[in-house]
Amino acid sequence: MNNGLAVTGRNIRHEFGHFLALDDVSFDLPQGQTMALLGHNGAGKSTLIKILLGLITPLSGEINILGRTVSQHGARADLRIGYLPENVSFYDKLTGEEILTYFAELKGVSASKVSKLIEEFGLGYAKDRQLKTYSKGMAQRLGFAQAILCEPELLLLDEPTVGLDPSASQFLYTKIDELKQQGTAVIVCTHELSLIENNIDHALILARGKSLAFGNMSLLRQQSKLKVKITSPTLSQVISQSERLKRLYRNEALYVDRDEKADLLRYLTSQHGVFDLSILEPGLAEIYRYYNDQTSESLSLSK
Numbered sequence: 355m356n357n358g359l360a361v362t363g364r365n366i367r368h369e370f371g372h373f374l375a376l377d378d379v380s381f382d383l384p385q386g387q388t389m390a391l392l393g394h395n396g397a398g399k400s401t402l403i404k405i406l407l408g409l410i411t412p413l414s415g416e417i418n419i420l421g422r423t424v425s426q427h428g429a430r431a432d433l434r435i436g437y438l439p440e441n442v443s444f445y446d447k448l449t450g451e452e453i454l455t456y457f458a459e460l461k462g463v464s465a466s467k468v469s470k471l472i473e474e475f476g477l478g479y480a481k482d483r484q485l486k487t488y489s490k491g492m493a494q495r496l497g498f499a500q501a502i503l504c505e506p507e508l509l510l511l512d513e514p515t516v517g518l519d520p521s522a523s524q525f526l527y528t529k530i531d532e533l534k535q536q537g538t539a540v541i542v543c544t545h546e547l548s549l550i551e552n553n554i555d556h557a558l559i560l561a562r563g564k565s566l567a568f569g570n571m572s573l574l575r576q577q578s579k580l581k582v583k584i585t586s587p588t589l590s591q592v593i594s595q596s597e598r599l600k601r602l603y604r605n606e607a608l609y610v611d612r613d614e615k616a617d618l619l620r621y622l623t624s625q626h627g628v629f630d631l632s633i634l635e636p637g638l639a640e641i642y643r644y645y646n647d648q649t650s651e652s653l654s655l656s657k
């Protein structure tokens with residue numbers, strides 16, 4: 355029984371020599387949902403992905419994938435986990451089709467699935483060309499096709515959209531959405547916050563191996579206490595009529611605490627006849643900055 359959770363990580367700790375790369379990191383990811391794994395260069399993201407893949411055994415902590423506690427590499431062998439590494443590197447004298455066929459045979463996937471994915475990923479015209487002739491974006495698409503060949507229950511993506519043009523990135527996230535509908539849990543490690551923000555359910559923010567924040571987007575917004583931005587083309591005409599509005603007004607917008615939002619909206623519509631309103635919740639980049647700034651502040655205070 356796994357209570358609908360695809361992955362549970364508890365108090366994961368890992369050192370390289372005497373360097374503490376992960377320090378007491380915990381998170382949960384339900385099936386059919388996506389978690390962004392965020393953090394500065396060297397924060398510990400790839401280390402955590404490698405631990406989930408069984409490539410690194412953590413010093414301590416507990417990991418449960420799809421209802422099974424995994425303490426040894428072998429325990430993952432029969433789990434359907436797809437992985438797209440940060441730098442896709444296959445044997446580059448093979449053609450795109452040969453590479454996918456090789457992985458399909460390893461994973462017991464049919465040849466027809468290979469042909470379907472090649473077409474779907476727009477690589478049909480290049481399937482007989484050696485990988486060394488592929489552009490970075492083409493190799494990335496091939497890598498993604500390889501990662502989802504086995505219809506994974508857990509998909510781990512390390513910087514999946516690096517090198518992709520905007521429509522290829524959009525295609526990738528559409529594909530991720532389809533997989534989510536089928537129950538696949540997805541962990542995406544990325545620095546492209548604005549690109550990913552509409553495609554994730556949870557975020558885990560790491561800094562120097564520690565977890566700064568973890569939760570679904572609504573919880574992270576709530577905890578951060580970042581303000582909601584409200585704009586309207588007619589706002590400037592009513593500001594001078596209200597001390598309350600004047601207090602909240604700057605740069606042509608109202609900035610309000612989350613728990614005051616509903617009341618302020620009622621006030622704007624009923625008292626001032628402002629109906630044409632846009633409400634902008636704090637974005638992922640803002641949330642990420644907030645948690646990083648908090649940590650920098652507490653680190654400098656403790657010096």
Ligand SMILES: Nc1ncnc2c1ncn2[C@@H]1O[C@H](COP(=O)(O)OP(=O)(O)OP(=O)(O)O)[C@@H](O)[C@H]1O
Pocket residue numbers: 370373375393394395396397398399400401402
């Ligand atoms: N095999 C290793 N031996 C020693 N130190 C390592 C090893 N792998 C990673 N590290 C160190 O552990 C820390 C975390 O590295 P990791 O690759 O997990 O970071 P990351 O968050 O994925 O960074 P990036 O965004 O740059 O990919 C870094 O300080 C890195 O130098």
